[in-house]
Amino acid sequence: MVELLDNASQFLVTLIAGVGAGILYYRSRRQEYFLLACFFATFSLGTLYWTLHVLLFFQTPQIFYVADLGWFASFLFLLTLQYALSTPGERAFKHSAMWLIPVVCVPQLVLYLTHGDILYNLLLCGMTMLAARYSVRGLLYARRQRGKQRDRQYFHIAVLLIIALEYGLWTTSCFWAGETLANPYFWIDFLLTASLFSLLPATRKAVGA
């Protein structure tokens, strides 16, 4: 029941955020909103399949990667969005803090490789690490700017939060503590749902910067 509530709420929130991003795109025709709408659309599609499977068969999909492909595509859209929002100055910016990402993520990747599929984990963790690296770079660069340019930091904070929570989610799923609210997995997933929605206002601020 908790799992169903968790997944259904995530589907609804990402669907609403996707519609919101679609409306923003319809009004402004900005490429960034188009990519954001695609991010939410693919993410919510993956969650829809997952939720329906839990609802109809009382268990999560165990065999193959249907929902995961949707989430995988959503992270590709997120990477493209990050690139679309970055400036040439930001792309050339370097900082030693960017090395924190592999230091934090690689040990967790090793854990996932011992628990799950090698290729899938390598691809997904590689992509999320890249997105986190771009976000750290973008955050540090935006905090050195003045005026409206500084507003881009909120977008990068939202992306970092999403990726940190995704890693927390995957790590807690390796130590499954049952389908109760005592399981930290569900709390992290509820937080992830909120942070996913926060990407909509954060992107709006970044586009306006």
Place this chain on the structure above:
Amino acid sequence: MTYIENIFVCIAAPLIVTALCMGRKHYRVFFFCLAGMTACLLSAYINTFFARLYNADLINATTQIAPVVEEIMKLLPLLFYLLIFEPKPEKIDTAVLIVAASFATFENICYLTQNGASQLSFLLIRGFGTGAMHIICGAVVGYGLVYVWPRGWLRIAGTAGLLSAAIIFHAVYNLLIAYGGPVQYIAYALPVLTIVIRIGAGRLLRTEPQA
């Protein structure tokens, strides 16, 4: 046991002869027709392989393995066409729809061989349900590729997004059918719902995104 490769030979042979008679100008149509049927044939083998590998039962194979394998197999001849021949956008959607239609037709022929053709009402539902679903998945990918492929910044993420959308649509359809009961009627309505969404999305995608 169904000898689908024998069925394939039987269906493909007249098509090949017709293609040779009609000449080079019409090769493209027959090529995609045969590509769709070949994709269906290979999907059957790969589905069986993965079902054995993961020890999947019929429901898991239908709802999790088949959508991924079939949609990827349908996309492969199109990716070959897009990457090698770099066609004009108006030729892409025709190619995708021919692949999808021939895939669905060959699948239906194999289904009829296996289960017989005595129940017309059920076959009508199967024809308009599963057949339409394959066409819709093809249309999602086809019209999507027409939009995505000329835009370099969207090509990788867009193709992955379209493929995942088609796979999930197919999987949700199979999931609802596998559950049975009144729920499966929602599945039969899905292709129509998708057409409505497509019309709505068409309004959104009419103009170019501004960087």
